[in-house]
Amino acid sequence: MINRPSFINNLDWELLVKKYKSENKLKKVIKKIEKDYPIQYLIGDVEFLNTKIIVNHHVLIPRFETELLVANLIDYIKKYDLSNNPIIDLCTGSGCIAIALKKKFDKSIVYAVDKSYTALHVAKKNAKGNGVKIKYLKKDVLKNLKLDKKFSILVSNPPYVKEGEIVTNNTKYEPQIALYPGKDDILFYKKILELSKKILYKKNIIAFEIGSTQAKDICKYAKKIYNNAIIKVVKDYSGFDRFVFIFNNCE
Numbered sequence: 313m314i315n316r317p318s319f320i321n322n323l324d325w326e327l328l329v330k331k332y333k334s335e336n337k338l339k340k341v342i343k344k345i346e347k348d349y350p351i352q353y354l355i356g357d358v359e360f361l362n363t364k365i366i367v368n369h370h371v372l373i374p375r376f377e378t379e380l381l382v383a384n385l386i387d388y389i390k391k392y393d394l395s396n397n398p399i400i401d402l403c404t405g406s407g408c409i410a411i412a413l414k415k416k417f418d419k420s421i422v423y424a425v426d427k428s429y430t431a432l433h434v435a436k437k438n439a440k441g442n443g444v445k446i447k448y449l450k451k452d453v454l455k456n457l458k459l460d461k462k463f464s465i466l467v468s469n470p471p472y473v474k475e476g477e478i479v480t481n482n483t484k485y486e487p488q489i490a491l492y493p494g495k496d497d498i499l500f501y502k503k504i505l506e507l508s509k510k511i512l513y514k515k516n517i518i519a520f521e522i523g524s525t526q527a528k529d530i531c532k533y534a535k536k537i538y539n540n541a542i543i544k545v546v547k548d549y550s551g552f553d554r555f556v557f558i559f560n561n562c563e
């Protein structure tokens with residue numbers, strides 16, 4: 313059997329050997345990893361807040377930062393007594409956020425929206441695999457989304473990478489629709505904030521993952537839409553502004 317290359321850690325190597333078994337297949341896998349193909353796609357799943365999430369090239373690989381978004385949001389939902397209330401996850405991708413929240417708050421109705429049919433296919437598999445019921449909708453959040461329900465919690469990690477921004481080499485294999493919002497890098501936040509006015513109850517929490525330079529502009533826009541809201545910017549593990557939480561009538 314071939315030896316583990318130094319750029320693959322022990323745990324990942326064990327998982328790859330278990331999955332691909334033959335020397336020939338493993339050689340092919342190593343070649344792909346050398347060309348920056350994400351190891352998570354080759355392994356086929358990742359851990360997200362103790363939840364197993366299947367991933368393939370149709371979905372963004374869930375990030376540590378997004379775990380922090382959800383962990384913070386869980387604390388706020390409990391703090392403001394919204395534990396059984398309806399939740400909507402816009403731009404759900406693999407479904408990691410919606411599924412982790414549904415597992416935590418099993419009495420909450422959870423909706424999840426994405427424009428990508430193939431991403432939703434993965435998200436549905438993930439919900440089934442985790443034994444939770446999520447209502448999935450294939451819709452474009454930029455196009456006047458109409459919903460039959462109101463929510464208390466809105467969470468979104470939309471595409472936010474600025475054109476020309478440096479990203480890691482393996483992101484070229486992730487769906488570009490998941491990463492790049494186009495010319496106006498905060499367009500999704502603006503549209504989602506406008507939409508939130510129509511689909512949220514008066515008492516609500518809005519939780520966004522954001523690009524590290526976008527907090528000021530997003531907060532400004534949020535203040536315009538919700539002039540009495542309490543708005544918090546929270547940093548990620550590296551000290552970058554990474555999340556915006558908006559609280560309406562929570563105190």
Ligand SMILES: C[S@@+](CC[C@H](N)C(=O)[O-])C[C@H]1O[C@@H](n2cnc3c(N)ncnc32)[C@H](O)[C@@H]1O
Pocket residue numbers: 371372373374375378402403404405406407408409425426427428431451452453454469470471472489490491
């Ligand atoms: C940054 S990924 C987030 C995926 C997942 N929520 C996570 O945190 O790992 C953004 C997602 O937005 C979806 N998306 C892009 N444009 C969209 C649109 N106009 N309407 C709805 N979803 C969209 C992509 O398909 C992708 O799944």
